[in-house]
Amino acid sequence: MRLSLPKLMAAALATSWLLLGSAPARAQVTSEPSAVIFPDPAKFARGFFTEGEVGAVTFFGPASDTIAPGFAVGARLGYDIFRFFALQLHALGSTHETKGDTPVAGQLLQTYQGTIEGKLTLRFVQWSLFAEGGFGAARMSTNLLYALDLARYRTGFTAGGGGGVDYHSLSRHFSIGLRAGYFVLFDVSSSQDLITTAYLRYTF
Amino acid sequence: MTENDRRIGSLIMHGALALLAGLAMIGCQELNAPLYFTGADIVATGMEDTPPTTGLSLRFRNPTDKERQALQMQADALGYGMDVPWVSRDKVHIELLYKITNTSNRDDDGNPVEGRPGTFNVLVDGATEYTKYDYQIVSDAIAMGDPDEAVFFPLMQTMPRMLAAGESFSGVLREDDFDEGSLDIDALGRWLDADPASPTFAGVLINDSDVNPVGLNLVPPNVVLPAMVEINVILQTDVKSTCQYVVRVRDDDDRLLHNDSDSLYQTSPTLFQPAVMP
Numbered sequence: 001m002r003l004s005l006p007k008l009m010a011a012a013l014a015t016s017w018l019l020l021g022s023a024p025a026r027a028q029v030t031s032e033p034s035a036v037i038f039p040d041p042a043k044f045a046r047g048f049f050t051e052g053e054v055g056a057v058t059f060f061g062p063a064s065d066t067i068a069p070g071f072a073v074g075a076r077l078g079y080d081i082f083r084f085f086a087l088q089l090h091a092l093g094s095t096h097e098t099k100g101d102t103p104v105a106g107q108l109l110q111t112y113q114g115t116i117e118g119k120l121t122l123r124f125v126q127w128s129l130f131a132e133g134g135f136g137a138a139r140m141s142t143n144l145l146y147a148l149d150l151a152r153y154r155t156g157f158t159a160g161g162g163g164g165v166d167y168h169s170l171s172r173h174f175s176i177g178l179r180a181g182y183f184v185l186f187d188v189s190s191s192q193d194l195i196t197t198a199y200l201r202y203t204f
Numbered sequence: 205m206t207e208n209d210r211r212i213g214s215l216i217m218h219g220a221l222a223l224l225a226g227l228a229m230i231g232c233q234e235l236n237a238p239l240y241f242t243g244a245d246i247v248a249t250g251m252e253d254t255p256p257t258t259g260l261s262l263r264f265r266n267p268t269d270k271e272r273q274a275l276q277m278q279a280d281a282l283g284y285g286m287d288v289p290w291v292s293r294d295k296v297h298i299e300l301l302y303k304i305t306n307t308s309n310r311d312d313d314g315n316p317v318e319g320r321p322g323t324f325n326v327l328v329d330g331a332t333e334y335t336k337y338d339y340q341i342v343s344d345a346i347a348m349g350d351p352d353e354a355v356f357f358p359l360m361q362t363m364p365r366m367l368a369a370g371e372s373f374s375g376v377l378r379e380d381d382f383d384e385g386s387l388d389i390d391a392l393g394r395w396l397d398a399d400p401a402s403p404t405f406a407g408v409l410i411n412d413s414d415v416n417p418v419g420l421n422l423v424p425p426n427v428v429l430p431a432m433v434e435i436n437v438i439l440q441t442d443v444k445s446t447c448q449y450v451v452r453v454r455d456d457d458d459r460l461l462h463n464d465s466d467s468l469y470q471t472s473p474t475l476f477q478p479a480v481m482p
Binding site for chain 2: 102103105146
């Protein structure tokens with residue numbers, strides 16, 4: 001269909017108001033986007049923290065002949081002085097059964113260990129590796145080790161260290177992890193204990 | 205930090221503190237953890253006329269003035285005219301853990317020899333703070349009255365068992381066995397019926413008081429019984445054997461002597477001797 005000139009002019013006039021009514025166009029100014037940091041450091045809380053842990057305590061040395069590995073529960077309270085270093089207080093209790101062929105085989109014994117520890121952390125994104133060590137006291141609930149000629153006193157000095165791996169949930173406060181520590185029990189006739197636990201950490 | 209995070213953090217903090225407090229409390233009280241006292245090993249040749257024995261005395265601290273007053277008040281309240289024992293059965297719980305080994309397959313130097321099976325029985329005598337019981341003295345006293353009568357009444361004993369050469373057996377005389385022994389020895393010491401026809405002597409030793417309280421007619425129902433402060437273990441066997449044993453004590457009120465600042469509670473129990481019937 002071919003439009004006549006008068007009709008074409010009329011159509012141009014009828015649509016020209018659409019163009020006249022539009023806002024003036026302006027150029028958009030943008031800057032180069034900043035690099036994305038993952039994970040966001042803001043997602044890692046730092047400062048006071050608590051940990052609850054469950055696991056096992058296994059004795060080594062002469063004590064291992066008469067004391068079976070036992071269930072352990074513990075807690076830590078600490079403070080991140082730097083991102084890579086923290087100080088923490090650790091309390092752990094474990095329960096054990098005596099074994100062997102002595103008259104006291106089958107008896108229950110609890111150990112309580114309290115230590116002050118330093119902790120070094122190396123973080124890889126959500127994961128971190130850590131090493132820690134400290135000293136403190138270990139106490140036995142009974143004099144069973146004395147009866148077995150393994151210890152003179154129920155309370156003794158302990159020191160040692162270990163390490164573990166931590167996984168952060170990126171929920172800012174929570175992380176979970178596994179750790180192991182090897183401690184010398186100076187008053188239990190050259191014996192040591194290995195503490196292996198899984199923990200949940202909350203940083204305030 | 206969201207409100208939810210704060211709540212969870214608070215929960216964890218309180219949980220950790222509760223755990224620490226719990227551990228500290230357990231550390232202080234230690235759930236009434238027992239203490240263990242090792243007795244000297246008993247070595248038997250199997251041919252003894254008198255079975256070999258060793259024993260041990262438990263050492264307790266003296267009560268404080270306040271504790272003495274409490275004992276006196278308790279005695280007044282009970283009203284049966286006797287002292288309340290400081291080392292009482294409801295506060296001091298005793299158990300004997302033993303292990304017997306038939307050593308007939310070894311000579312005195314430890315060299316292997318041909319062994320033989322044998323039977324054993326572990327007997328226990330002892331004393332409370334009031335009364336001492338020695339089955340040998342009792343047996344001798346009865347034999348004086350009637351030499352043909354072989355009477356053998358230990359305070360407590362295990363079941364006789366057979367052991368092959370080189371074999372071992374571990375066993376326990378439990379707290380309730382010692383409870384019964386404490387009742388028996390107190391019945392004989394403080395509540396003995398003087399009537400010669402009374403069955404107190406043999407009656408209490410032979411019968412379990414829960415099953416048959418024969419011979420306990422003078423024992424007040426509200427009596428506070430003394431616990432044993434001396435435990436003597438006797439190994440009766442017909443073959444060369446050894447007995448290792450450990451006495452386990454739960455001490456509810458911390459009455460065992462373990463502080464240098466406390467003084468020893470001295471006891472002088474009276475030896476029980478049965479009336480000899482002509």
